[in-house]
Amino acid sequence: MTRIDAKFAALKAEGRPALVTYFMGGDPDFDTSLKIMKALPEAGSDIIELGVPFSDPMADGPAIQAAGLRALKKGMSLTKTLDLAARFRQGDDTTPIVLMGYYNPIYIYGVERFLKDAVASGIDGLIIVDLPPEMDTELCIPAIRAGINFIRLATPTTDDKRLPKVLQNTSGFVYYVSMNGITGSALPDTSRVAAAVQRIKKHTRLPVVVGFGVKTAEQAKIIGSAADGVVVGTAIVNAVANTINPDDSLVADPAEAVATMVKGLSSGVRASSASFAAAE
Amino acid sequence: MNTVIQPNSFKTGPDEEGMFGIFGGRFVAETLMPLILELQQAYDDAKNDPAFKAELQALSTHYAGRPSKLYYAEGLTRHVRQLAREQGLDGGAKIYFKREDLNHTGSHKINNCLGQILLARRMGKTRIIAETGAGQHGVASATVSARFGLPCVVYMGATDVERQKPNVFRMKLLGAEVKPVSSGHGTLKDAMNEALRDWVSNVEDTYYLIGTAAGPHPYPEMVRDFQAVIGTEAREQILEREGRLPDTIVAAVGGGSNAIGLFHPFLDDRQVEIIGIEAGGRGLDGEEHCASMSAGRPGVLHGNRTYLLQNKDGQILDGHSVSAGLDYPGVGPEHSWLRDTGRVSYVPVLDNEALDAFTLTTRTEGIIPALESAHAIAHAVKIAPKMAQDKIMIVNLSGRGDKDVHTVGQLLGMDI
Numbered sequence: 001m002t003r004i005d006a007k008f009a010a011l012k013a014e015g016r017p018a019l020v021t022y023f024m025g026g027d028p029d030f031d032t033s034l035k036i037m038k039a040l041p042e043a044g045s046d047i048i049e050l051g052v053p054f055s056d057p058m059a060d061g062p063a064i065q066a067a068g069l070r071a072l073k074k075g076m077s078l079t080k081t082l083d084l085a086a087r088f089r090q091g092d093d094t095t096p097i098v099l100m101g102y103y104n105p106i107y108i109y110g111v112e113r114f115l116k117d118a119v120a121s122g123i124d125g126l127i128i129v130d131l132p133p134e135m136d137t138e139l140c141i142p143a144i145r146a147g148i149n150f151i152r153l154a155t156p157t158t159d160d161k162r163l164p165k166v167l168q169n170t171s172g173f174v175y176y177v178s179m180n181g182i183t184g185s186a187l188p189d190t191s192r193v194a195a196a197v198q199r200i201k202k203h204t205r206l207p208v209v210v211g212f213g214v215k216t217a218e219q220a221k222i223i224g225s226a227a228d229g230v231v232v233g234t235a236i237v238n239a240v241a242n243t244i245n246p247d248d249s250l251v252a253d254p255a256e257a258v259a260t261m262v263k264g265l266s267s268g269v270r271a272s273s274a275s276f277a278a279a280e
Numbered sequence: 281m282n283t284v285i286q287p288n289s290f291k292t293g294p295d296e297e298g299m300f301g302i303f304g305g306r307f308v309a310e311t312l313m314p315l316i317l318e319l320q321q322a323y324d325d326a327k328n329d330p331a332f333k334a335e336l337q338a339l340s341t342h343y344a345g346r347p348s349k350l351y352y353a354e355g356l357t358r359h360v361r362q363l364a365r366e367q368g369l370d371g372g373a374k375i376y377f378k379r380e381d382l383n384h385t386g387s388h389k390i391n392n393c394l395g396q397i398l399l400a401r402r403m404g405k406t407r408i409i410a411e412t413g414a415g416q417h418g419v420a421s422a423t424v425s426a427r428f429g430l431p432c433v434v435y436m437g438a439t440d441v442e443r444q445k446p447n448v449f450r451m452k453l454l455g456a457e458v459k460p461v462s463s464g465h466g467t468l469k470d471a472m473n474e475a476l477r478d479w480v481s482n483v484e485d486t487y488y489l490i491g492t493a494a495g496p497h498p499y500p501e502m503v504r505d506f507q508a509v510i511g512t513e514a515r516e517q518i519l520e521r522e523g524r525l526p527d528t529i530v531a532a533v534g535g536g537s538n539a540i541g542l543f544h545p546f547l548d549d550r551q552v553e554i555i556g557i558e559a560g561g562r563g564l565d566g567e568e569h570c571a572s573m574s575a576g577r578p579g580v581l582h583g584n585r586t587y588l589l590q591n592k593d594g595q596i597l598d599g600h601s602v603s604a605g606l607d608y609p610g611v612g613p614e615h616s617w618l619r620d621t622g623r624v625s626y627v628p629v630l631d632n633e634a635l636d637a638f639t640l641t642t643r644t645e646g647i648i649p650a651l652e653s654a655h656a657i658a659h660a661v662k663i664a665p666k667m668a669q670d671k672i673m674i675v676n677l678s679g680r681g682d683k684d685v686h687t688v689g690q691l692l693g694m695d696i
Contacts, residue, residue, distance in 0.1 A: 103307060108590065109594065132306060132313045153309070153310045
């Protein structure tokens with residue numbers, strides 16, 4: 001049982017959906033992003049998605065792209081992202097960490113070496129945007145062998161015929177991208193999200209979390225009532241960006257800004273517990 | 281370097297997974313995966329459909345002006361023989377140009393665009409998007425979109441918009457919307473990222489018309505097939521003119537569509553030496569070049585594994601070339617495989633060498649070549665003097681250089 005499995009089991013007992021929070025490693029700099037990461041569990045984040053910056057994030061919107069470029073400019077790398085996770089783990093041995101990014105930095109690092117170092121750094125899962133199931137021999141199978149969950153994205157274009165293929169080697173949870181498009185676009189229709197989650201659940205017993213577009217506690221509450229978890233990414237990345245002046249100086253403490261936002265979102269998912277329990 | 285198995289034929293790739301050896305593949309987000317599979321199905325159906333072939337053939341002939349001529353470049357041949365004499369040699373290979381510059385829209389790009397627009401129509405898509413570097417593919421995409429009455433959005437790096445103004449204007453005249461992309465260095469790589477984002481967001485109605493033999497499978501195969509008409513014609517034409525195959529064929533490689541188009545029909549003619557020319561920019565020592573196969577290493581970008589310019593953390597570099605069409609940090613996956621198998625040699629040519637060849641071709645042949653093609657000509661001029669006079673070389677003149685006159689004028693310090 002990984003930390004991810006344990007967390008979802010605990011949340012099920014509690015009767016509420018998970019709050020999954022994404023932030024970009026190294027944004028606005030290494031030390032500040034470590035502070036942000038450390039603030040997340042206390043503020044109510046159940047699972048942390050740690051973004052690995054990449055020069056060409058072709059499935060991400062302008063906010064996450066800009067965050068990645070800010071991090072890269074400050075010298076962030078995959079090696080340092082693993083280090084960030086390891087330092088977080090020194091003070092927190094339970095909150096699951098999912099590394100999210102693109103394949104090339106891992107491919108260049110070397111898959112076997114990466115998996116060894118990821119395990120040592122306390123990484124529990126991977127979401128690699130540009131590795132569909134057709135490419136499972138690259139990283140997915142070796143990751144499973146190393147005891148790391150490989151979490152897959154399902155989208156509205158993933159039809160019933162394709163879902164089994166997508167879910168075949170997926171573990172930890174399924175990440176339903178609630179609309180076609182890049183990260184940070186507008187929020188979709190809730191009833192359609194609920195229907196899609198139910199559709200996926202016909203094919204798997206894994207928890208299904210929903211992402212793309214959630215910004216407020218109210219939205220988190222509504223989406224949370226229809227799924228096993230809510231992912232918030234772009235809103236958090238924007239909260240960080242809003243604390244940075246054009247000359248790189250800070251107007252406010254990014255960790256505090258993120259904590260305030262996550263506390264609000266957390267109240268949202270906690271309020272959706274009743275309807276979640278009813279749906280079970 | 282990996283040991284690469286030598287195949288019996290170099291023309292059978294890619295395999296069912298879209299791989300050329302370790303290169304190629306389908307490294308895309310799940311959102312795109314169903315579309316890529318749908319596209320592959322549609323392309324497999326189309327290429328076996330005589331009606332599709334006939335329609336493409338008719339358009340190629342009457343709209344694009346095919347077959348393009350194979351022209352004996354007598355002036356340039358005289359020039360390389362003079363160079364040989366100056367070096368105390370009596371060589372100087374006979375140089376032919378495959379005249380893709382004479383096609384409608386002025387480059388080889390129309391070959392691929394005609395094929396893909398017919399496919400888009402077959403698939404019932406109603407909106408075309410494309411990326412462009414030099415603007416040649418953007419113009420060709422805008423052209424076929426106008427011809428078939430489909431709206432077209434062209435993503436173009438902001439830097440390229442600036443240095444290829446005539447093509448930007450042509451696209452607008454043709455009714456396309458040109459969207460400048462300012463992320464990164466504002467070149468082809470960034471335009472491709474943005475086009476992929478558009479596609480992810482508009483999967484229902486949109487067809488992504490990729491302009492080069494790169495991207496996720498089936499694009500590298502499909503674009504190659506549509507461009508292979510270049511090599512198929514050249515092979516027939518040289519056999520008719522000279523009664524034998526050429527000794528050497530040369531083409532410039534950015535993403536590599538004109539090159540793979542010329543090379544592919546010759547791959548199993550082992551006696552034909554094949555040379556691809558990469559953009560050496562300001563030299564391979566620093567980062568100001570686009571010679572991904574000469575100075576990069578394999579990685580994953582834009583849906584495929586291929587040679588890429590990248591740092592030790594796997595972050596993609598921007599590169600540099602005087603020629604916008606070669607200004608791309610990657611290359612089509614089949615080229616990467618041909619490089620590793622040793623079937624094709626890839627060598628860099630510097631910005632200033634390409635500029636010299638641009639001027640030389642203009643003066644000796646009365647042909648203004650595209651800066652991309654000038655890279656290939658520069659290498660031809662380098663090696664031809666060392667070859668005997670009875671040797672035959674074909675250089676792909678992939679496009680005409682009218683679009684580059686502003687860039688060249690600036691570099692030569694002339695005000696136009």
